[in-house]
Each structure stands twice: as C-alpha cells, then as structure tokens.
Amino acid sequence: MPIYAIVLLLLVLVGFWVYPLVEPLWNPWQMKGELNIAVAEFGQIGADGVARSSDFGATLSQSVYDKLAMLYKDEFPELTQGKEGSVWIWHDSLGRIKNVHFGVMKGKNEGERAASAARLAERIGADMVIYGNVMDDGQRDQLQMEFYYRSDKLRSELDLISGLYAFATISIAGSFQADPTLAKRQINPPLANRTIAMFWLTVGLTYDVLGDPAKALQYFAVAVKEAAQEEGAINNALLYFLLGRSALFLHQDDAAEAYFQQALADDPHHVRSLLGLGTTYLQRARGLSHVERRQPPFYLQKAIETHQQALALAQAAHDPFMVALARLALAKSYRLQGSTAGQLAEYDDARRAFAATQSELDQALAYLLTTKQVRLIAQAYEARGAAYYQQAQVSSNQADVQASKAEYEAAQTAYALCIAQGEKAPEDQLLQSQIIEQSCRVNYTKAAEQLGRLEGEAK
Secondary structure: OOHHHHHHHHHHHHHHHHHHHHHHHHOOOOOOOOEEEEEOEOEEEOOOOOEEOOHHHHHHHHHHHHHHHHHHHHHOHHHOOOOOOOEEEEEHHHHHHOOOOOOEOOOOOHHHHHHHHHHHHHHHOOOEEEEEEEEOOOOOEEEEEEEEEOOOOOOOOOOOOOEEEEEEEEEEOOOOOOOHHHHHHHHHHHHHHHHHHHHHHHHHHHHHHOOOHHHHHHHHHHHHHHHHOOOOOEOHHHHHHHHHHHHHHOOOHHHHHHHHHHHHHHOOOOHHHHHHHHHHHHHHHHOOOOOHHHOOOOHHHHHHHHHHHHHHHHHHOOOHHHHHHHHHHHHHHHHHHHHHHHHOOOHHHHHHHHHHHHHHHHHHHHHHHHHOOHHHHHHHHHHHHHHHHHHHHHHHHOOOHHHHHHHHHHHHHHHHHHHHHHHHOOOOHHHHHHHHHHHHHHHHHHHHHHHHHHHHHHO
C-alpha cells in the first residue's frame, strides 16, 4: 500500500477517535426547551474543600434525575421533551442525547462551584443546573442540594432570580465512606421527598418562563406545601420569595408583601426578598398621586428604605451581582422620588433625587457592563433616560432652556444605549418587546420631540 494511503488511513482513524472528544469544545449541543434543566453529578467535599467525583455522589445525582424525569412524565406529559413549550432534563446517563459531560461542579468553595455551574449553563443553553455536595467529615456526613439559575428568558421588570441557591440539606448518620450501602438506604427517602419539592419549584419556573404568573404562583404554593413536610430542611425563604415575585407580577400587592415578609421571617438576610419587598412598595407608590405618595403609609419612602437595606446586606455579603441589582432597584425608587418632588414644584429636592438616581446607576453599570448582563444594562439605561427626561422637565419649569436641552439630549443618549442592547440579545423577547420597543424607543422619540420643540422656540 502506498505510504500516502497509509498516512491518510491513520489520519481518518485518529480523527474518528478524537472527534467526539474535541467536538464539544467548539460545538456543544444545545438544550432547546422552554425550561432546560441539567442535573450534574453530586460532588464529595473533603477537608481541603475541593469537590471531587465519587460513586456515592453519582448515585445521588442519578436518583434526582430519575425522580424528576418520572414526575414530569406522570404529572405533566404535555411538558415532556420534544414538544413545544417543553421541559428538557439532561443528565450524564443520557449518552448520545448530548455531547457534553457534566461531571462535578468543581471548585474550592461555594462561589467557584457556582461559577462552574454558570459556565455549564451558558455552554449548553441550560436555565437551571442542579447539583449538590456531600460534606464528609469522617463521622457524620451532610448532603447540600443546590442549584444555579439564570433568567434571560424570564418576564420580569427586574432580574431578581439569577444566581446560586441553597435548596435543601440532608444529614446522614455516619460516614458514607464507612458504610456506603447503609448511607444510600438512609438518604434515599429524604432525597426523594426533597426532589418532589424541587420538581414543583421547576414547574412553577416553567410557567414563569411561559408568561403565566398565575400558574407559577399555583405551583410554587405546591412546592411550599411539599417543603412543609420536611421540617425546615428546605430553603423556605427561596420558596416564599418565588411566591412573592409571582404575586408581584400579578399586581397582588397585599399577597406579594405578605410572601416577602414571610421569606424575611425565615431568613432576615435574604437580599432578594428585601428587593422584592421594596419593589412591591414601589409598585404601590406608582399607583398613587404625587401628593398621596407623601402620606401614610408612605410607600415611596418604604421602597427607598427597603432597597437601601438590601444594598447594605448585599455589600456585607460581598455579592457584586446582588449589589448591582440593589443599586438598580434603589435608582428606580430615587427616580420616582425625583419625579414626585418635581411635580410638587420642590425642584431642589427633585434634582437631589435625580442625582442620587444617576449615582446608583453609574455604580450598577460599572459592574453590569463588565459582566455583560445585557437585559440589566438595558434597564439601567432605561432608568437613566427616564431620570434625565424628568430632570429636563424640571429645568423647563424653571425656564432654564439650556439645561433642559442638555438633559433631553442626555435622555436621548441613554435611550439609544438601551436600544443598542437589542443587537446583543436578539432572543430575549422581554428585552426586545417591553424594554426596547414599548419603553426606550418610544421615549427616545418623545425626548427628540421635546428637544425639537425647545429648539423651535429658541428660533
């Protein structure tokens, strides 16, 4: 056989064996459901804090995947894989359905493992990565169930849900290394029960993604009911936060406030619930006249104070993402404060509030632009445009034409930056339809019209 034919044959054989190994590096297969769930292997964490693979962790991961898949098949066949509006669940046991191996979410601490989950989610198009870790001290082990969630599909005014969540803990009497058979038998019932609660949580998230907050509220309530049977081992603050968030979208302000308060009763340091509570107060304040906002029960002031508390907690926790969210929420409260003062002809107070708005947005954008949080960047520019627009109205009322023109121009610039985010996330329907088309583009035109009117009067 000619030498070139031998070389060609060898190259073909090498390519045949190597291609499956390298293809995921440039072409990872994508999950294409409405809600995409990746169940990763549960890690084993030793004294050095590093997550490692183990047969025990792999068995736990398989149990969670099997339970979730069975529950969806039995309870919601209309949401099963392959149909429109479906839920996709991937696990390493699926073989050829995917070309990416999940393994353990590696890292020396919680933050590094969450970052691994975030990278996996981004790589395969997952919305949710479920994983866990067995803390092994050689005497009594504990399983911590966690999940990472990203919400670029969610229909929310403010992204309060992306990030890492501790979902549940399970104690194991003794070390799984000493007696793995006993440990598996002991952990299976509580693991199954917690997986049931997580299942209803994912159903709620599915309907949230599908734009049906009423059904989301219904199924989050079922998750709370299931969690109540586990005697505090499940993160109830998370579940009540999700209930409050759905109630907020439905403008059920009394219910939303009660749910967020319940979440904070369970965990006073739950930053997301504080942000949700502050946003509920802000939503109430928006429905009042300018005069009524200054009267009991002082919803606008409550919104500002609650968002300030959330910011302080996020800073104390050294969580830059939540700090940015809190600054964005606080900026929106300050903007309404400025608008209220401006309508009441309290112009100095209005300018101070608008300045505070821009200060918070500057600091939020410094982080968001670095991390490329496109929808949140658009919301920040939207808020900036609104603040400049209303500040221009204050200047106009004070007959300061030059200041008013400069502020309308600044509003136009901010709205243009908001609109420009659309090219970076064409698949984000909320960004495209609500933030850009219904707000930023409309208000860009209004700012241009006001600027044209001032320039026409000047002539």
